[in-house]
Amino acid sequence: xxxxxxxxxxxxxxxxxxxxxxxxxxxxxxxxxxxxxxxxxxxxxxxxxxxxxxxxxxxxxxxxxxxxxxxxxxxxxxxxxxxxxxxxxxxxxxxxxxxxxxxxxxxxxxxxxxxxxxxxxxxxxxxxxxxxxxxxxxxxxxxxxxxxxxxxxxxxxxxxxxxxxxxxxxxxxxxxxxxxxxxxxxxxxxxxxxxxxxxxxxxxxxxxxxxxxxxxxxxxxxxxxxxxxxxxxxxxxxxxxxxxxxxxxxxxxxxxxxxxxxxxxxxxxxxxxxxxxxxxxxxxxxxxxxxxxxxxxxxxxxxxxxxxxxxxxxxxxxxxxxxxxxxxxxxxxxxxxxxxxxxxxxxxxxxxxxxxxxxxxxxxxxxxxxxxxxxxxx
Numbered sequence: 001x002x003x004x005x006x007x008x009x010x011x012x013x014x015x016x017x018x019x020x021x022x023x024x025x026x027x028x029x030x031x032x033x034x035x036x037x038x039x040x041x042x043x044x045x046x047x048x049x050x051x052x053x054x055x056x057x058x059x060x061x062x063x064x065x066x067x068x069x070x071x072x073x074x075x076x077x078x079x080x081x082x083x084x085x086x087x088x089x090x091x092x093x094x095x096x097x098x099x100x101x102x103x104x105x106x107x108x109x110x111x112x113x114x115x116x117x118x119x120x121x122x123x124x125x126x127x128x129x130x131x132x133x134x135x136x137x138x139x140x141x142x143x144x145x146x147x148x149x150x151x152x153x154x155x156x157x158x159x160x161x162x163x164x165x166x167x168x169x170x171x172x173x174x175x176x177x178x179x180x181x182x183x184x185x186x187x188x189x190x191x192x193x194x195x196x197x198x199x200x201x202x203x204x205x206x207x208x209x210x211x212x213x214x215x216x217x218x219x220x221x222x223x224x225x226x227x228x229x230x231x232x233x234x235x236x237x238x239x240x241x242x243x244x245x246x247x248x249x250x251x252x253x254x255x256x257x258x259x260x261x262x263x264x265x266x267x268x269x270x271x272x273x274x275x276x277x278x279x280x281x282x283x284x285x286x287x288x289x290x291x292x293x294x295x296x297x298x299x300x301x302x303x304x305x306x307x308x309x310x311x312x313x314x315x316x317x318x319x320x321x322x323x324x325x326x327x328x329x330x331x332x333x334x335x336x337x338x339x340x341x342x343x344x345x346x347x348x349x350x351x352x353x354x355x356x357x358x359x360x361x362x363x364x365x366x367x368x369x370x371x372x373x374x375x376x377x378x
Contacts, residue, residue: 010125014118015341018329022339027367029340029355032166032313034231034286039278042230046268054264060255062088062239062266069270070239077198078212079222085247088266090258092196092225092238097123098257099221099240100158102249103190104129108157111189113143114348115315117166121347130155133347140306141168141315143176148183158190159183163207164197164310167346167354171201171310177208181216191220196238199229199279201310202287211242218243228311229279230272237261237269286312286357289364293357296368301375312358315343319351321375328353336374338367 019030061067067086074081089095096119104110106128112120114133124131134151137144148159161180163172172180184191191210198207211220225238240250254260290308297305297314302321308314318328325342332338332353341356343349357364 007126007128011122012118012345014122015345018339018341018345022333026333026337026339027363027370028359029338029357029367032228032311032356032358033233034228034282034312034358035360036231036282036285038231038235039272039275041275041278042232042268042272045271046265049264049267054267056263058260058263058266060260061251062086062260063263063270066266066270069273070241073273074222074224074241077195077207077209079209079241080211080217081222081241082244085244086239086241087247087250087254088261088269089225089238089240089254090261091236092194092223092227093119093123094258095223095225095238095240096120096192096194097127098250098253099192099223099242099246100124100127100129101253102246103192103221104157107155109153109155110192111148111151111156111159113160113162113165115167115343115346115352116160116348117162117194118346120160120162131347132156135348136168136170138317141165141170142172143180145179145183152187156187156189158192160192160194161210162194162196164201165313166197166311167313167341167343167349167352168315169308169311169313171203171205171207173203174205174208177210178213181210181213184210184219185215189219191216193220193222195222195224197228197311198224200283200286200312202290203309207310221246226269226272229282230275231282232269232272235265235269237265289357289359289361290314292361293355293364293368296365296372297355300368300372303375308357312356314355314357316353316355317351318353321378325349325351325353332371332374336370338370 067083071081109130210216221242226232304317329342341354343352
């Protein structure tokens with residue numbers, strides 16, 4: 001019998017084992033998904049597009065109007081994007097895959113600030129690239145620049161950034177982004193910048209793009225989407241932009257891989273990018289929940305929890321409990337009826353758990369109270 005792709009043996013399944021819907025009495029701190037409905041104007045527009053019969057093939061990189069809307073949105077983050085070099089993708093994950101395919105060759109190494117969202121590792125291995133996991137600082141989950149320098153080899157081709165960060169909740173400072181850019185320039189690296197949580201930063205400084213800094217535009221591929229900031233996870237829509245020579249390659253990949261996203265959701269996605277009040281309301285709610293959950297978690301015995309700075313995750317060091325993170329997660333589910341994500345599902349995350357506070361304040365209080373009762377009973 002013929003063999004299957006051997007690379008699949010090295011690709012994990014991420015958080016899948018801990019994302020299965022539990023029984024109704026369980027509090028879920030596991031899912032990284034806003035608990036808001038998609039704003040009504042977005043829903044109304046997709047219905048209107050269907051009524052208009054917008055169900056045929058269209059421009060492969062995305063409609064002119066939507067690509068312009070993305071470029072305008074990125075300008076709010078000081079990112080200069082030519083609408084002709086914006087491609088709309090079936091989800092942010094697909095955009096990341098395209099960025100890797102357009103910039104890397106088999107055997108190239110990519111620096112990943114770890115622990116990191118596990119799909120980065122899986123994508124790189126699937127395509128026969130080499131993820132090099134570089135541990136972040138333990139006190140605040142920000143980059144460790146000496147560790148980055150030590151990780152560079154002659155095969156290093158790119159660095160993967162994600163700030164605000166999943167799973168740690170860290171938001172890198174503008175000075176750190178500038179230092180990361182100088183590092184990339186020094187070693188002639190591509191920067192793959194995943195800005196999916198850009199609207200969800202709780203720090204005194206906003207999300208900062210390396211593309212917005214001198215010398216950054218020519219080596220930064222910017223990747224984002226609608227899932228987190230607009231409560232559109234199921235819509236599967238992302239964007240990618242960057243230097244023209246990269247985007248010419250991305251367009252070729254997209255034509256061969258996906259043709260284009262569904263025609264009738266493009267007008268709705270453009271409407272979404274105009275809804276500043278709705279996204280601000282969602283962001284303010286998550287910021288409030290951040291305060292609630294951090295105040296409660298830091299009182300739990302055996303846990304060390306730096307204050308989350310963005311996204312909607314708290315990353316907790318549980319080594320003080322004497323349990324492994326897998327044991328902690330399994331027992332929390334079985335004994336406290338709380339579902340969360342063990343950190344060892346991500347390289348560099350051993351001894352930590354990720355808690356999503358993308359749930360109601362009532363669930364946050366109830367879930368942490370259950371953890372408190374359980375831990376204090378041990």
